[in-house]
Each structure stands twice: as C-alpha cells, then as structure tokens.
Amino acid sequence: MSGIAVLGRIRLSYLVVAVFVAMAVLAPIIAPHDPADSDLFRRLQPPFWMAGGEAGFPLGCDALGRDILSRIIFGTRISILVGVVVVSAATVIGVLAGLAAGYLRGWVDVVVSWMTDVLLGFPYLIFAIGLMAMMGPGLLNMVFALAYKEWVVPCRVVRGETLAARETEYVEAARALGASRRFIMLREVLPNILAPVLAVATIRVAQVIILEASLSFLGLGVQPPTASWGSMIADGRGYILDAWWVSTFPGVAILLLVLAINLAGQVRRRDDHG
Amino acid sequence: MADPLLEVNDLRVGFATARGMVRAVDGVSLHVMPGESLGVVGESGSGKSVTFAAVMGLVKPPGRVEGGSIRFAGRELAALTPAQWRALRGRSIAMTLQDALTALNPALTVGTQIIEVLLAHAEDLPAGWRARRSAARACAIEALRLVGIPDPVGRLDEYPHQFSGGMRQRVMIAIALSCRPRLLIADEPTTALDVTVQAQVLDLIGDLRRELGMSLVLVTHDLGVVAEHCDRVAVMYAGQVVETGPTQAVIATPHHPYTQGLLRSIPEPGREIRPIEGQVPELLGLGAQCRFLPRCAVAQPLCELPVHMDVLPGGRALRCVRARGLA
Amino acid sequence: MSPAALLTRLLHLIPVLLGVTVVVFLMMAATPGDPAEVMLAGQQATPAQVAALRHDMGLDRPPLERFGLFVGHAVRGQFGQSLFHRRPVAQVIAERLPATIELSLAALVFALVVAIPLGVLAAVKRGGWLDRAATFGTLLGVSLPGFWFGILLLIGFAVQWRLLPVSGEIDYDAQPPGVTGFLLVDSVLAGRLDSLLNTLAHLALPAITLGLPMAAILMRVTRSSMLDVLRQDYITFAEAKGLSRGRVLLVHALKNALLPTVTVAALETGALLGGNMVVETVFGWPGLGRLVVESIFVRNYPLVQAAVLLYAVTFVLLNFCADLLYTILNPRVRM
Numbered sequence: 012m013s014g015i016a017v018l019g020r021i022r023l024s025y026l027v028v029a030v031f032v033a034m035a036v037l038a039p040i041i042a043p044h045d046p047a048d049s050d051l052f053r054r055l056q057p058p059f060w061m062a063g064g065e066a067g068f069p070l071g072c073d074a075l076g077r078d079i080l081s082r083i084i085f086g087t088r089i090s091i092l093v094g095v096v097v098v099s100a101a102t103v104i105g106v107l108a109g110l111a112a113g114y115l116r117g118w119v120d121v122v123v124s125w126m127t128d129v130l131l132g133f134p135y136l137i138f139a140i141g142l143m144a145m146m147g148p149g150l151l152n153m154v155f156a157l158a159y160k161e162w163v164v165p166c167r168v169v170r171g172e173t174l175a176a177r178e179t180e181y182v183e184a185a186r187a188l189g190a191s192r193r194f195i196m197l198r199e200v201l202p203n204i205l206a207p208v209l210a211v212a213t214i215r216v217a218q219v220i221i222l223e224a225s226l227s228f229l230g231l232g233v234q235p236p237t238a239s240w241g242s243m244i245a246d247g248r249g250y251i252l253d254a255w256w257v258s259t260f261p262g263v264a265i266l267l268l269v270l271a272i273n274l275a276g277q278v279r280r281r282d283d284h285g
Numbered sequence: 286m287a288d289p290l291l292e293v294n295d296l297r298v299g300f301a302t303a304r305g306m307v308r309a310v311d312g313v314s315l316h317v318m319p320g321e322s323l324g325v326v327g328e329s330g331s332g333k334s335v336t337f338a339a340v341m342g343l344v345k346p347p348g349r350v351e352g353g354s355i356r357f358a359g360r361e362l363a364a365l366t367p368a369q370w371r372a373l374r375g376r377s378i379a380m381t382l383q384d385a386l387t388a389l390n391p392a393l394t395v396g397t398q399i400i401e402v403l404l405a406h407a408e409d410l411p412a413g414w415r416a417r418r419s420a421a422r423a424c425a426i427e428a429l430r431l432v433g434i435p436d437p438v439g440r441l442d443e444y445p446h447q448f449s450g451g452m453r454q455r456v457m458i459a460i461a462l463s464c465r466p467r468l469l470i471a472d473e474p475t476t477a478l479d480v481t482v483q484a485q486v487l488d489l490i491g492d493l494r495r496e497l498g499m500s501l502v503l504v505t506h507d508l509g510v511v512a513e514h515c516d517r518v519a520v521m522y523a524g525q526v527v528e529t530g531p532t533q534a535v536i537a538t539p540h541h542p543y544t545q546g547l548l549r550s551i552p553e554p555g556r557e558i559r560p561i562e563g564q565v566p567e568l569l570g571l572g573a574q575c576r577f578l579p580r581c582a583v584a585q586p587l588c589e590l591p592v593h594m595d596v597l598p599g600g601r602a603l604r605c606v607r608a609r610g611l612a
Numbered sequence: 613m614s615p616a617a618l619l620t621r622l623l624h625l626i627p628v629l630l631g632v633t634v635v636v637f638l639m640m641a642a643t644p645g646d647p648a649e650v651m652l653a654g655q656q657a658t659p660a661q662v663a664a665l666r667h668d669m670g671l672d673r674p675p676l677e678r679f680g681l682f683v684g685h686a687v688r689g690q691f692g693q694s695l696f697h698r699r700p701v702a703q704v705i706a707e708r709l710p711a712t713i714e715l716s717l718a719a720l721v722f723a724l725v726v727a728i729p730l731g732v733l734a735a736v737k738r739g740g741w742l743d744r745a746a747t748f749g750t751l752l753g754v755s756l757p758g759f760w761f762g763i764l765l766l767i768g769f770a771v772q773w774r775l776l777p778v779s780g781e782i783d784y785d786a787q788p789p790g791v792t793g794f795l796l797v798d799s800v801l802a803g804r805l806d807s808l809l810n811t812l813a814h815l816a817l818p819a820i821t822l823g824l825p826m827a828a829i830l831m832r833v834t835r836s837s838m839l840d841v842l843r844q845d846y847i848t849f850a851e852a853k854g855l856s857r858g859r860v861l862l863v864h865a866l867k868n869a870l871l872p873t874v875t876v877a878a879l880e881t882g883a884l885l886g887g888n889m890v891v892e893t894v895f896g897w898p899g900l901g902r903l904v905v906e907s908i909f910v911r912n913y914p915l916v917q918a919a920v921l922l923y924a925v926t927f928v929l930l931n932f933c934a935d936l937l938y939t940i941l942n943p944r945v946r947m
Contacts, residue, residue, distance in 0.1 A: 129631030132928040133920075134886030141639045141920040144908045221757050225890050228759050229905055244760055248894070255767045262760030270755040277751075341852055367857075375854030382852075387845035392867040401863075402853045460853065 027271035035087040042081040043067065047236045050076040055254040071256045073246055079257065082238035083264050089150070089239045090268065093223040094216040097157045102212050104158075105165030106201070112166070113173025114200065115192065123170070127163045135160060136225060143231045153232045157219055168211055172204035213276035217269045224265050240265050288359060289316035290500050291340065291378075291468055296353035298335050298344055307568045309335045309348070311524040314594065317468065322494060322501035324511030324532065326547070327521035330565050333504050336521075337470045341380055342370045358467070376406040379461035383473035385453035389445035396441035399425040399460050406464050428459040432489060451482035455489065462493060469494070470502045475510060487514055508547050512536055517600075520544050523566055523576040526594065530601030540603045542581045575606070583607070618936075625932055632924045637682050640917040641675065691918035694907075701918045705900060710794045712899035715892070716884045718815050719823030724877065727827045731834025731873070735842060736861065746831060753828025758887060762821035762894040769817060776813055779896030818895040822887050826880050830873055837872040841865045878934030882927045 034041065053076040057064040064071060070079040112123035130138070142156040176182060177200075185195045226232040227241030235242070240261040247257030298310040310332040317323045327333045338344050340355055342362065355362040357378065365373070374380075382388040390398060403410065403421040410420045422441070429437035432455040445453055454474065461469060471490060475483040491514055494501050503515055511518050512532060519529040520541065528541040539545045546561035563580035575581070575588040587606040595608035666672050673681070685691065691701035734746040769776045796815075799807035841847065842865060850864045889901035896902070900919060907915045 125627055125631060128628045129635060132628055132632045132931075133635075133924045134882060134927050136886040136889055137920055137923045137927075140889070140904065140908065141636065141916065144913065144916050145639045145642050217755065221755075224757050225759060229890065229893060230909065241757075241759075244757075244763065248763065251763060251767050252771055255771070258760070258763050259767070262757060262764070265757045265760065266755060269757075270751065273751060273755050343848060343851060371854045371856060373854065374852055380849075380852040382845055382849055384845065388849040390846040390850065390864050390868070393864070401855060401859065405853065405855050405859075457849075 024271040024274035027267060028275055031087055031268050031271070032091060034084050035091045038085050038088055042078075042084040043069075044078040044081040046077060046082040046085040046238045048077060052076065055250060055257070057254070058256050070260050071254070073243070073257045074250060074254075079243070079260055082243060083240065083261055086238045086240045086243065086261065086264070087268075089227075089233055089237065090220045090223060090265070093150075093154055093157070094220040097154055097161055097219045097223075098212050098216045100154075100158045101161035101215075102165045102208065105162040105167075106169050106208060108162065109166040109169025110173055110197075110201065113170040114177060114195070120170075123166065127166055130160055130163045133160070135222065139222070139226060140229075140231065143226070148231045148234055150233050150237070153223065153226055157222060157226075161215065161219065164215055165208055165211060168207055169204060172207060173200055176200045176203060210276065213272065217272040217276075220269055220272075221265065287318060289356075290319045290358060291317040291502075292354075292356040293336065293340065294354045294356075296336060296339060296355065297351040298332075298339050299349055299351045301347040301349070302569075305569055308351075308571075309524055309568060310339065311571075312353070313521070313524070313526050314353075315519045315526055315529060317500050317502060319467070319500055320498055321517065322491075322503060322515045324503045324505065324515030324518040325521060326505060326508055326511055326518060328506055328565055330523070330568065331521040332524040333521050334472055337380070337472065337502065337504060340470065341374060341378060372406070375402050375461075375466070376464045377466055378468045378470065379464070379466040380470045381454075381457050381461045381472065381474060384477040385457040386445070386450070386477070388457055389453060391445055394442050394444055395429075395448070395456050396422070396425055399428055399441075399456075399463055402460060402463050424463065425459075428463045429456070431462070431493065432456070432459045434459070450478055451485065454478060454482070454486050458486075458490065458493070462497065462499075465497055466499065468500045468502070470504065472504045473506070474503070475505070475507070483510075490514075508536075509551060520547070523571070524568060525576065525604060526602075527577070527604045528602065530597075530599065534599055534601060540597070540601070540608070541577075541605050542583055543577050546580075575604075621932070621936070625928065628928055629925060632928060633683060633686070633921065634679070636917060636921045636924065637679050639920070640913055641678070686918075686921060692914040694912055694915045701915050704903070704915065705918060705922065708898060708900045708903050711897060712888055712892070712901055714794050714796060715815070715818055715822060715888055715897060715899055716881070718819035719826065719884055719888075720877070720881060722819050722823035723827040723830055726823075727830035728834055728870070728873065731831045732838055732861070732866065732869075734831070734835045735838035735869075738839065743835075746835065750828040750832045753824050753831075756824065758821055758825060759890045759894050761824065762817065762891055765817045765821060766894070776817055818891050818897055821894070822884060822891045825887070826877070826884065829880060830877055833876045834869065834873045838865060838869040841869040844868075875934060875938040878937050879931065881934070882930045885923055885927055885930075 050072075053068065053072045055074060056068060056072040056076070058071040059066045059069045061071075068078050068080070070083070072078055073082070108123050112120040133141075138160045139153070139156040142159065143152055146152040146156070181203075182195060182199055185199050190199075223232060223239070224241030224244070227239040228245045230242070230245065233239035233242055243261040244258045247254065247259075247261075250257055293316065294314050296310050296313045297308060300307045300309055309330075313332065313336050315323070315325070325333045325336070335344065335348070338348075339350050340357075340362070342365065344350055350363070357373070362370075362373075389395070400418070400421045403424050404417065407417060407421070410417045410424075425441060426437045429440065434440060434452060434455055440448075445456070448456060454477075458474075469490075474486060474490065478486060487510065490501065490503075493499070501515075503511060505511060515532050517530065518532045518535050519526050520535075520543065521527065522543050528535060528539070528544050535544065536548065539548055543561070549559045550561060552558050561580060566576060566579065573591045575584075575592045578584050578588050581588070585606060592604050592606055594602050594604045596602050597608065663672075671678070689702045691705075694701045694704045697704050730742075730746050730749075734743040737743055795811040796808065799805075799811055847860060847864060850860045855864075888897075888899060889905055891897065892899045892902035893905055900922075904916060904919045907913075907919070
C-alpha cells in the first residue's frame, strides 16, 4: 500500500476516534436535546429526510419520543467509559499478575495459571451473564463483571513475555548486581514488554465496547433511562417493522467507533514493522 | 553443426524491489546441444538460478522477463500460452531443486507425486481410467527402480519424511525423469547433501543421462563438480555470463580473472586457501563498466566501458577486454 | 501422540473443570435472595415452612457440604427444579438444547463454506480487488456488533423484502414429527420437503449472524496460511512438473494450507457458544441461550446455574479437543 494511502488511513481512523471522544466529553454541550426528555407527541418520529421528520431531531425519535441523536451522543460516554475503564483496570491487574507469574514462577505461577485457565474456560458472555445474574444488572456491576474476565488477556501476554525476558542479558546483569526481585520486575522487565500489552489493549477496548453493547442489549447492563447504544438497539427491536431508525443508528455508532479503533490499532502495528 | 536443443539469447530478467529495479539476469546468452551436459557456475546472486527459472517459465512477480529469447528445440518460448507451458514442463524440460526435503510435498505420498506427472502428460498411457492409473503406477515403480531405490513397490506409498536425505534426492530425480524429458535442469543437486552421498547422486544423474540420451544443465557454485561431470561450462557473475567453453579447456587455461580466482580458491591439501578479494557487487545501480572491475587484479582503463562477449577459437567465449589479445 | 502425553493433558483438565465448577457454585451461592423464599413466593408460607424447604434443599448445611452435594448431583444430571417451569432443570435444558446445537452447527458450516474459498481466492489473487475487499470484510466482521447486524438483516430480508421469516425456528404447520429434536434431521427422516425448506428459511439469518465473526477470522487464517504455502518450494516443484493450476492449488496447496484453518475453527467453535445467547434473543430462536437470558430476568437461578455450568464444561472440553486435534494433525509433530 502506498505511503500516502497508509497515511490517509491513519489520519481518518484517529480522527474518528477523536471525534467520538470529543462527543463523550462535550456531550452536555453539543447534544441538541436532553436524552431523557420524553415527548410522547414525537413518538417514533422519522429522521429529518423522511416525511414527518424535523431538522431539530435529525435522526428521529424513539418510542418514548426521545431524540435519538442526543441519546447516541450521551451513549458515547458509556461506551468509551466502559471500554477504557475495563481495559485499564484489567491491564493493571493483568500486568501485575502476569509479571508475578512469569518472573517468580513456583506456586505463584501455578495459582495464577490455574485462575487464568478457569476463567478462560467460560465463554465470555456466559461468565459476565452469570456474574450479573448474581449481582444484578447495572453499569457498575457490568464494569466489574467485564473486568473480571478481561484481566486474563493481558495477564497471559505479560506472563509469556516475562518468561522470555527472564533469560535475557539485562535481567541477568541486574541479578548479578544484587537487585531485588521486585526491582527487576518493575524497573527492568516491565518497560520492555509494554509494547505488545498496549497493542493488545487497543484491540480489547474495541471488543469490550461491543460486549458492553451486547450486555446492555440483553437488558443486563445499563438501566433505563440511561442511554447506552446497546439498550437503544434493544428498545427499537419491537419497532423494526415501522420505525427501523430506532435500532439502526445506535448500531452505526458502534460500528464506526469500533472500526476506527481497530483500524488505528492495525496501522500502528504495521508502522512498527515497517 | 547440429542445432542447439536450448538456446538462450540476451536474456534479461528484472525484479521490482522497494529500492528500485534490480536486473538479476542482464544479457545472458548460452546454449546446450542435444545430449550434452553444461555446467553453469556462479556464486549466490550471479543470476544462474533465475536464468533457468525463466527457461521453465517460472519467474513470478515481482520478477519479470524483460527481454531476450529462449528457444527450445527451435521453438520460441516467450510466445507460449500457459497451457503450452504446462505441456512443456515435466515432459520436455524437467527441473530438480536444491533441497528435496522442501521440494517434495510433505502431505502427499511419493507415489502420488510421481504418478501425477505421468498422468498429466499421459499421451502414451492406455485409455480408460483404471488402465491408465495402473500403467502410471507401473511406470512410477520403474522410475524408482531406475534411481536405485530398493523395494520400490513398498516405498511408493510412503511419505517424503520417511526417506533419508540421499533417497529423497533420488526420488526427486525419479519424478523429474519420469516422462523422459529431453533436458534436465539440476539446480544445486548436491548442496543439501553430505559428501559421500553427493558423488552417488552425481553419478546417478550422469548414468541416467547417458541412458536416456538427455541433455543436462548442472547449476552449481562448485567448480569441482562441473569439472568431473560436464562437457562444457558457463561461468556467471553478477547477472552475466563471463566465460564459456569446453570444461577441460576452461579449467586448464581459464581466461577470465573471475574464473581464475574461482579455480585458485578451490581448497587443496598443502596449499593455503586463496579466496577472491572483495565482494559481489550490489545489483542495484550497476554502471556500464565491467562488473568484475572492483575485484580485478589486471584491470585496464578500457574496463570502464561496457564489455561484450567475444568468441574465441576452440568453442570458447569470453567477456573481457583482454579477449582480443588472446584471439 | 503418546499415551503418557495424552494422560498428562487429561490430568491437567481436571483442576480446570473443578475450578469452573467452584466458580459456578460460588456465583449462585452468593446470589442475593433465598431460593426457598423465591420458590414459595406468593404462597403465603410461614417462616417454618420456608425453613423446612431450606432444610430439604440442603441450604442450611455448611458451604463445603453444599458444594459436594452440588457436584454429586451435577454429575448425575440433577440440577433441581426449574422455578419457572416446575419441572426438572435438566429436562427443560434438554428440550432446548437441540435448537442451539442446530444453530451453532449451521453457523459453523456457513463460516467454513464462506471463509475457505474466499481465503483461497484472496491468496491466489493477492493484491487484487477481491483480496482487498476480503481483508476489509474481515475487519468489518470483527468490528460489527453481531446483534445489530442480525437486526439489520431482519429489517432487510424479513421486513422490507419479505424474503425470510422474522422469528422462530419453524412455522407451526410445517413441523415434522419430533424424532431427534433436530428439525433438519427430523424433516429428512419424515421425508417432508416443506419442513426442510421452512426450517432452512428460518435458520438462514440467525446462522449467518452467528457465523459471520467466525467466517471473518477463518478467512484471514486461510488467506495467510495459503500465502505461506504458496511460497513453498514444493509448489514451485509441482508447477515445474507441468501440473494444471487447479491441481497445484487444490491438491498440493490446500491440503497443507487447511491445517491452521481447521484448528482455528475448532478453537473458535467455543466462541459460538457465547454468541448464541444474543443471536437467539434477536431472532426468537427457541434455544438454550434465549432460555438463559429469560431465566435471569425471572430469577430462575437453578436453571441459570445449570446452564452456565453446562456451557463452561462444554467450552473447556471443546478447547481440549481442539488442542488435541492440532497436535494430531500437525505433520511436524507426526514426524
């Protein structure tokens, strides 16, 4: 692919991500309406380019007469928040666990590996659903449930990298100089294994956003009247016969954001290899 | 004089790389007479393998045949359609590769890999599916026997990894010769083998060649191999042929400084090894001058200009400004 | 593979299965609300009656004993009564299981049928428009929220163009006699073409939705594995033999290239288990996944517990088999 084309792709995907982040941050300012403002006269109003639509409600309204565009803008907050918080927490825990397992080995490794294997034995959604059945639905519980399964991903990566790094010269040198184990782990090994961890984290944010949407779609995540893209799609399900826009536009938002994140992550990796 | 079986004239093959166009083969001309064996000697990067990939029509992107002619039995190969190429390969011109371990498909039995060639070029096999397959199977067994593999019937259904290195090479030769081609191109047939096996394989190729009345091209970096098994030799350097002639003559009196260097660098007991000074040039951005100039001990001002192949008496040719002095 | 190696792998499986069971048990034990109370809800039970039921259900025993009981019963397929259906949980699950299996298999078939030819073509015509389209398709496949795509398909095919049905497994009047519980099989057994076609029509959209992410991954694996294989010497040698392009591709190349695809497919089959909850909900498919989701909302915890355990154990075993498959098929290991 020519240099310009790659450059174009980077810029576009980073731009899109930046736009979404801006939407999340500036939501109260840029949203045309209050996302919880329900006006039954506007029930299932079509988007502005269709008959019966209004420019003031560009993407139409849902079954409770709430502006879809505003809800999508506020929904950005949930998606990005959940994605970033879950992956960040999971990465911190996973890195520490992986470092400990990979470097200290022995019973620490056995326990961590066992926990990892057990957690990996659950298909993703099943585990989250099981936990949420126990804890009840809601945003906070969902973040906890997702993070609980998510930490094994960076943990495995870090453990593998640590195992490899253990045998390198710079670690042996540090050991010879009498450095403590903790010192070696945190100051010598960690900086060198961060690159793959960050690469994985990027992809995982995209995946977690989709998972959050799925859980909210099933009704287990965010609770009304909070707007999450997933729950918006669920709301529109009953109306696909006459009001397709209620379910469609939130999904477009998910697709755009996730696609942009994946593209941005991909291109960055290709740059590293270039 | 009879017509050559293979005639390559001014062949040029280029590769598009990130840093520009590289001419791996730049104006190569050589020929092989019926029943003769030609040794093509050169280091890695001399263009010898690419030349014969072009002869087989197997140059793939980013490589491209850019010019020149290749004639086989009087037929110009550049004009062939893909179907015609497929009829030619394996049937009239066959090729063996350097390492039989990678050249044989690990997922298919040896028998399958011989039989499929026979079936692909099956003019003289009987009609009817069943008769055809059993005839092909019989030919395959005969081919394995010909190359000296014991218990060919049993080994037909075995996989390549079940054979030893030397046996695998023989299998590859059996595959190549199964349709009795008129020309065999053996690319580095001994490089992947250890010394004891090398001689066996070379002798085998020589015997079969005489038996089948086949022409042989032996592509190698080992001048010693050529000395023993080839009627004529062509020495290649940096994408060009620099010297050709009957093997004995060229070895007795090498004209080109590179050939002289090659001969000097053959290890001999009691004599210290004398490698050729310098390194093979980068093929990118070569000037018009003689390519061996940076390493040549007898360079002259004339060497800065392009040097062509000159014909010398005794069936020899030389690409060197000193050729006129030797004519 | 040697029996000893097989044995060690099996042994490694046990702590994982045990851990999974512990986790599932803990999940349910920590659920707020008393199961006995829930069961007797609306029946104006006295505290004594609730206590009696708790004793019957073994809820007043120490946790470790309860866990032992749980495992003991689970192994025998007894998961208690479904609070909602008033029938044994195992029975309810068994009724809904065939539908889920049928959907998952259909998704798998779809993924393989789409991914392999596309992957091969993309590799062979590398850099061409098909290759670029397929690569983008892969990216799309993993970026698309499955449930949303399913809804889009519904809007398109079922609502706008009225080509395919909106929900359910089969129309009521087209049902074949239930022999195996698998509609496709039963239709064939009963010789009823209308049932078969009806089932296929209902199966199409959910199977595509469920199988799409897997197809995306498999296409990428097939493409890269094919590219790897096409670079090999044995392909050049096969061409030097004058074999037809078709034979070189299908016999020489594909046989070697499919190995990674098959093993990834085996590994990803487990992911289908996770996905079918959402897909079944979108399409109203009467399978286990939708049952689980519904059960959560009605607090039918025994069923949720049993289902989660079943999913997890299946997943672990599937991954184990996939690992095994890889080791067996890998020629380097065989050598």
